[in-house]
Amino acid sequence: MRIVEKSQLMSAAEIDRTLQRLAHQIVEKSGGTKSLALIGIRRRGVPLAQRIARAMRGIDGVEVPVGTLDITLYRDDLSKVAPQAVLQSSDISFGVDSMDLVLVDDVLYTGRTIRAAMNGLFDLGRPKRVSLCVLIDRGHREMPIEAQFVGRTIQTSDTEIIEVRLAEIDHEERVVLVDRVD
Amino acid sequence: MTYRFRDLLALEPLSADELTFILDQAKPFQEIQRHPLKKLATLRGKTVVLAFFENSTRTRLSFATAASRLGADTMNLQAEASSLKKGETLLDTANNLNAMRPDCFVMRHASSGAADFVARHLEIPVVNAGDGTHEHPSQGLLDALTIRDRLGNLNNLNVTILGDISHSRVARSNIHLLGKFGCRFTLCGPAMWVPRELEKIGPAGTPIRCVYRVEEALEDADVIIVLRVQTERLHEPSLSQNDYILLYQLNTERMKLAKPGALILHPGPINRGIEITPEVADGPQSAVLEQVTNGVATRMAILYLLMVGATEGAHPALEAKPEVTPKESAHASD
Known part of the structure; x- marks a missing residue:
């Protein structure tokens, strides 16, 4: 099986513009940044959450806290992932009780990651509200989960993979559609 | 990096990188000790045997807490209340407990090499919780x-x-x-x-x-x-x-x-x-x-590494054999 790149879905400039828009939408819908906090899901949700927080500083002049969540222990398919999925630390230094939390991830697909992330969050306390922000929604949901803030919706087939490549992790900045071919 | 052994019998055969890897995997579990809700569902439906042929309170409770916080159930064997007193051999006891289909076997024994001996006969991961004067x-x-x-x-x-x-x-x-x-x-x-x-x-x-x-x-x-x-x-x-x-x-x-x-x-x-x-x-x-708090986190990491996805691609026990060979007849703690 080979992996071939089919097309580029977003350039660096488009990613940046999209994140700016998402930051505005979150602030608008939350009625300000008071009691708002972002939780980036490891790995690529983390830099995205940090960038959205930076954009919010430009809008409201307020520092929105950013936490990171590793969902490995909460997955329902752990034994299928790898012989051993390596655990990373979660780092949420603020109390989540009564907070207005926005989970941030790169791609929304089956919804299982988000289900796991919510289980992880609720072990930390009882947030007032949890919403979801993703850069790409590619469909194929297996859970009753939807994102409130979506960068772009893209129709995909099951064999296709969307790769979000970010400077902080991948040393390049773009979103590509790749396909598995036999 | 992955943990390449099926069991954890001794630290002697592990490299500095492998030891660092296990210690790093304990970090997320240290955080969980600070959560208001400490119970995960990661090992839900799995069973851990705690076979303490030699008495222990702290280590046994620490492993039991670790298993429970990962969502696993435990089966307890304690020296004073067991059939060891009735003359059953160590291997018979291990085989009988194993016949109840647990997923991991944590054991302490007064003889050096006992955990290694049991690991050679069982197909599930064995964790040495102390064997004689060998290792812990x-x-x-x-x-x-x-x-x-x-x-x-x-x-x-x-x-x-x-x-x-x-x-x-x-x-x-x-x-x-x-x-x-x-x-x-x-x-x-x-x-x-x-x-x-x-x-x-x-x-x-x-x-x-x-x-x-x-x-x-x-x-x-x-x-x-x-x-x-x-x-x-x-x-x-x-x-x-x-x-x-x-x-x-x-x-x-x-x-x-x-x-x-x-x-x-x-x-x-x-x-x-x-x-x-x-x-x-x-x-x-x-x-x-x-040390006691970290003990729970460390043991959660050990159970996680041995029990998650451990069925495929894991190597058989490669651990160095201790010099002392255990007596095959089990004996009560001394």
Whole structure:
């Protein structure tokens, strides 16, 4: 099986513009940044959450806290992932009780990651509200989960993979559609 | 990196990178100890056998807590209430427990090599929770985690171990782990407990010296590991309890000889006023309760690494065999 790149879905400039828009939408819908906090899901949700927080500083002049969540222990398919999925630390230094939390991830697909992330969050306390922000929604949901803030919706087939490549992790900045071919 | 063994029988065969990997995997579990809700569903539906052929309270409860916080169920075997008293062999007991289809076998036994022996006969992961005078790997790991948290890293430390080294599986696991990070060891206690052969037990090239004056042993120490004195092993005329206190007890005055900020560990249970004074055991340099908290996190990491996805691609036990072969007939704790 080979992996071939089919097309580029977003350039660096488009990613940046999209994140700016998402930051505005979150602030608008939350009625300000008071009691708002972002939780980036490891790995690529983390830099995205940090960038959205930076954009919010430009809008409201307020520092929105950013936490990171590793969902490995909460997955329902752990034994299928790898012989051993390596655990990373979660780092949420603020109390989540009564907070207005926005989970941030790169791609929304089956919804299982988000289900796991919510289980992880609720072990930390009882947030007032949890919403979801993703850069790409590619469909194929297996859970009753939807994102409130979506960068772009893209129709995909099951064999296709969307790769979000970010400077902080991948040393390049773009979103590509790749396909598995036999 | 992955953990390449099916079992955790000893720290001796593990490399510095592998040990670091296990310690790093304990970090997320340390965080979970601070959560308001500590229970995960990661090992839901799995069963862990806790077979303690030798008595233990702390280690058994620590493994039970670790299993429970990962969502697993436990099956308990305790020496005094078991069929061991009725003459069943160790292998028969292990096979019978295994026939109830558990997913992991945690065991402690008074004979060195017992866990290794059981691991050769079972197909599920075996965790050695202490075998005779051989090793106590989870204790070695939790001690290292505690040292790393307090002192920043494990490299090139001066480690002093006080007490009955010759009978201590904790000391052996400490030396096999910390020796791989370039630590230097000073072993100290009455001559009957600190034979010179111990200078050769570490990883190749590990500096280990045996000394018999506590003042000499504490000089320049970064870490002091105080072992429990088994009072039944102290007897006249060789050494009375009072002589031990006079010659070897870790007290405030003697602590001044170690480096400022030197860390004190004790695997417990403590004999207050014998091997250590209450002021030192409860003082700011002591990490004994952190060791207990870290013990749960370390054991969660061990169960996670051995039980998640462990069925495919795992190697059979490759662990070094201890020199002592266990008696096949099980015996009650001694």
